[in-house]
Amino acid sequence: MKRARARVLVTGGAGFLGSHLCDRLIADGNDVICVDNFFTGTKDNIAHLLGHPRFELLRHDVTFPLYVEVDEIYNLACPASPVHYQNDPVQTTKTSVHGAINMLGLAKRLRARIFQASTSEVYGDPDQHPQSEDYRGNVNPIGPRACYDEGKRCAETLFFDYHRQHGVDIRVARIFNTYGPRMHPNDGRVVSNFIVQALRNAPITIQGDGRQTRSFCYVDDLIDAIVRLMQAPEGTTGPVNLGNPGEFTIRELADQVIGLTGSRSELVYRPLPVDDPMQRCPDITRARTLLGWEPRVPLREGLERTIRYFATLLAEAEPG
Numbered sequence: 313m314k315r316a317r318a319r320v321l322v323t324g325g326a327g328f329l330g331s332h333l334c335d336r337l338i339a340d341g342n343d344v345i346c347v348d349n350f351f352t353g354t355k356d357n358i359a360h361l362l363g364h365p366r367f368e369l370l371r372h373d374v375t376f377p378l379y380v381e382v383d384e385i386y387n388l389a390c391p392a393s394p395v396h397y398q399n400d401p402v403q404t405t406k407t408s409v410h411g412a413i414n415m416l417g418l419a420k421r422l423r424a425r426i427f428q429a430s431t432s433e434v435y436g437d438p439d440q441h442p443q444s445e446d447y448r449g450n451v452n453p454i455g456p457r458a459c460y461d462e463g464k465r466c467a468e469t470l471f472f473d474y475h476r477q478h479g480v481d482i483r484v485a486r487i488f489n490t491y492g493p494r495m496h497p498n499d500g501r502v503v504s505n506f507i508v509q510a511l512r513n514a515p516i517t518i519q520g521d522g523r524q525t526r527s528f529c530y531v532d533d534l535i536d537a538i539v540r541l542m543q544a545p546e547g548t549t550g551p552v553n554l555g556n557p558g559e560f561t562i563r564e565l566a567d568q569v570i571g572l573t574g575s576r577s578e579l580v581y582r583p584l585p586v587d588d589p590m591q592r593c594p595d596i597t598r599a600r601t602l603l604g605w606e607p608r609v610p611l612r613e614g615l616e617r618t619i620r621y622f623a624t625l626l627a628e629a630e631p632g
């Protein structure tokens with residue numbers, strides 16, 4: 313659905329999801345301000361938008377106040393993979409919490425609708441399966457993943473308190489594992505790791521016994537859901553789970569990637585990291601009902617597109 317042209321702020325807009333969101337918002341005819349401190353994002357992800365008359369890039373850290381004039385805010389700024397968010401855990405919590413406060417303060421002043429990229433990690437290592445939005449989670453508050461999980465939980469608290477206390481129009485999505493072009497080749501996430509390893513014919517690193525499960529959503533499906541949530545009627549606060557309920561073991565994923573790349577890689581087994589959840593699968597009943605949304609891209613097709621992206625990236629980085 314096309315809407316009247318809006319001024320839209322996207323924090324974390326040079327990242328994996330943020331850059332796809334900027335593409336979509338520009339294509340829909342909006343003016344986009346992309347804010348990023350390039351902690352994990354890169355200008356390459358948005359290079360094609362630089363110079364576009366409706367696109368503007370601001371280097372800025374969301375832990376500091378930001379004064380701009382916009383109609384809508386999408387708050388995505390935060391490192392998302394364990395390797396990156398554990399690199400500077402204090403900064404990770406600050407980004408989630410101070411970032412949320414600043415963006416909510418901005419939304420409050422402007423009476424702007426604001427979206428929060430929350431995460432399935434708010435459920436921790438779940439003891440309910442699949443996870444619906446009323447499940448309260450099983451998070452270790454002092455473990456190595458806590459800077460991310462608890463930071464995102466606190467951000468959700470802030471969003472709902474700004475909503476109740478100040479009437480801010482909020483949209484909170486709990487995003488499950490998402491993959492696609494522009495994932496970082498070195499951020500340790502399982503889809504990018506396996507594809508890069510397979511394309512190099514290097515050993516595929518399975519952590520644990522490979523029987524833990526994840527559900528993988530292709531990026532285009534996810535962006536569609538985010539925009540639908542933002543366009544849903546007043547009062548659609550969420551939280552709403554967004555993800556693909558197809559559940560696969562990590563071993564199955566490795567086999568698929570090897571099959572699709574025709575790789576000679578062998579499987580090697582590594583220890584399971586601390587607090588690594590054994591099972592994760594979204595219950596997306598609420599997203600189906602509220603947004604009329606359903607993920608469309610099957611894992612095989614999404615992997616093929618992602619493999620093509622990484623093959624090009626590696627060919628450019630490692631010619632010959």
Ligand code: NAD
Pocket residue numbers: 323324325326327328329330347348349350351352353354372373374375387388389390391392393407411429430431432486487488489490491
């Ligand atoms: P990403 O690392 O590619 O993008 C995050 C972006 O935020 C990067 O461009 C980074 O430079 C920027 N950033 C980090 N700290 C910042 C700060 N203090 N100020 C300004 N910019 C900052 O990760 P992504 O996968 O695109 O994730 C985007 C959002 O979605 C994150 O909030 C993440 O928690 C959430 N999310 C992602 C997934 C997933 O599977 N990709 C799953 C759940 C939630």
Ligand code: UDP
Pocket residue numbers: 376377378379380413414415416417418420421
């Ligand atoms: N803020 C911002 N941009 C704005 C308005 C507010 O970055 O346009 C920040 C501001 O620095 C403040 C935070 O958002 O620290 C929270 O704002 P709020 O109005 O809720 O709190 P207060 O200003 O009363 O502390």
Ligand code: UDP
Pocket residue numbers: 393394489500501502503505506517518519520524526562584585588589
């Ligand atoms: N994983 C793996 N090999 C890798 C990277 C990850 O087996 O090279 C596993 C990891 O232990 C976890 C799953 O794949 O069980 C998903 O990991 P990822 O970091 O992508 O996402 P998250 O744990 O945040 O869901």
